[in-house]
Amino acid sequence: MTVQVRTVDAGSxxxxxxxxxxxxxxxxxxxDTEGVSRPAYSEIETKVLKYLEDFAVxxxxxxxxxxxxxxxxxxPGDRDAEGVVVVGSHADSVPAGGNFDGLxxxxxxxxxxxxxxxxxAALARPVHVLAMRGEESAWFGPCYIGSKALTGTLSEADLAACHSGDGRPLSDHMADVGVPVERLRAGEPMIDLSRIEAYIELHIEQGPVLIGKDLPAAVVSGIRGNIRHRTIRCVGEAGHSGAVPRAFRRDSVLAMADLLTRLDEHWVTILAKGNDLVLTCGMVGTDPDKHAMSRIPDEVSFSLDMRSLSPTTLDEMRKLLASEIRQVERDRKVRFELDREMRVEPALCDPDLVARLTRAMESAAQEGFVMPSGAGHDAAVFAGAGIPTAMVFVRNRNGxxxxxxxxxxxxxMAATEIIYQFLTGAS
Incomplete structure (x- = not known):
């Protein structure tokens, strides 16, 4: 994969x-067959970290x-500093993903x-750069695995989550690379969080805002939280597609579609009230061993991802999901089975850091622009652990x-210049 280059106008x-x-x-x-794949806690991820180690040395x-x-x-000499600024992100990717998300x-x-x-050049404070394992949820289901492990917030249910490929639990994969899993089970933070004075993360924007604004970079004001279910099953009853009238059907796919349509209508209402919400169903499937064009599907599974900057909106969507499930079950004579809910709270970036990064943009001769993050990031976990946190976005086409x-x-380079100006105290 080749980095697209125009004229470098920031940095050397x-x-x-x-x-x-x-x-x-x-x-x-x-x-991968297309793009790149760096699975969490895999040999490839380890190889990438070793490459970065050699480069740094x-x-x-x-x-x-x-x-x-x-x-x-x-x-040199900053490893044992009493207080540090951490600049970090993740080394893993989604399957067949892009090269820049995290890296x-x-x-x-x-x-x-x-x-x-x-x-x-003298840095204003000692800086540690952190290359984390395991942020993407595609491999095990839970997101922010690496940062939750560092902050002592990785749950037993997270550790038991199974790999999408080999079916082995996350705990086994972490142990394979040398992580002391029993310390994670005890909820022990794996680094001294009190030493971290700020956590700063640069990330590609995963939406179209900066493209629309024609700006190379932005400072982030906050990160959406989420409620997610990796697998929701809707169970109905199989039947012949031509022989069963509508009134007698227990069609799982139409029931799922009914539920998602109802949630979409709530989404429109919530946005009309001026509140923040995005809703996604990214995985849908009937049983490939049984599905057929002429068969009423008796079961379908799907994922659900609801995100908002407001904890109240997330709570409201949880209640609406439960209410609409009950209604669809009654109307269509089906049953929904939900797996464990995965929730991450919204995170606001530290106002002082946002202001300083915005000033750093101006020091780098860029227009100061601040925006929220629709996607989730490890920064949300550090913010939740009480560490002052901020982010910088880089313009990125195609999501x-x-x-x-x-x-x-x-x-x-323009976005990196913002962070460099911040780290050297220009802001």
Missing amino acids: ADDAAMAARLFEDIAKMSP ENGLEVWYDACCNANFCL AGIVAGLVCLVRARRSG SHNPHEAMELDDF
Whole structure:
């Protein structure tokens, strides 16, 4: 996968070339039939972290691995600093995904460290760059696994979640790479959170706002929380497609469609009231061993993802989901079975950090622009742990979680410049 390059207008040409090489080398290490795949807690993810380790050592940085087997980087002498600013993101990707989701945040942090070391610039505070494992939910179901493990908030249910491919639990995969799972079960934070003065994450935007605004970067004001079900089953009754009248049908697919239509109508109402909500059903399927064109489906499974910046709206959607399920069950004579609810609370970015990053944008001769994040990020977990948190978005065409991510190098360098200005105290 090649980084799209126009003219680099922020940062040095050397920094841009270094970033491009990192992106391209890592893409070559993790190819899929389309795009890239870096499964959480896999050999590929380990290989990527080792590559980043070698790069950091070659450029005079200190490197170490924390108890969760994430890679950490800093300038010489800053590893044991009493208080640090952490710049981080995740190294894994979704299956057949894009190369920049997560990785861009790690590369940005490394570019800042190498630039400071090369130029002799003083950072305002010691900086640790964190390359985390396991953020994407595609592999096990739970999201933010790596950051929840670090903060001591990974639940037993999370650890028991099974891999989408081999069916083994997350706990086994984490143990395979050397994570002390029993400490996670005890709810023990795996790093000293009191040392983290701020957590900053650069990430590609996963929507079209910056494209529409024609801006290379933005500061993030907050991160949507979510309520998610990986698998909801609707159970009805099979029958012949031509022989069973509507009144006698217990069609699971039409029942699912009815439920989703009702939720969509609530979505419209909530938006009309000025509240924030997005709703997605990303996986749908009947039993491939039984489904047929001439068969009324007796069972369908689907996922549900409801997100909002408001905890109250999430609570309201949970109640509406339960109410509408009861109604559809009565109307269509079916049964819904929900798996364990996965919830992450919305997170507001620290107002002082948002203001300082906005000033850093202006120091970098960019228009100060602040926007919310519709997608979730590890930053939400650090914010939930009481750590002042902020984010910077990079313009990116074609969305994310697909192989067609199109972040341009000059935009990446512009966003990285914001963080560098912040870290050197210009803001």
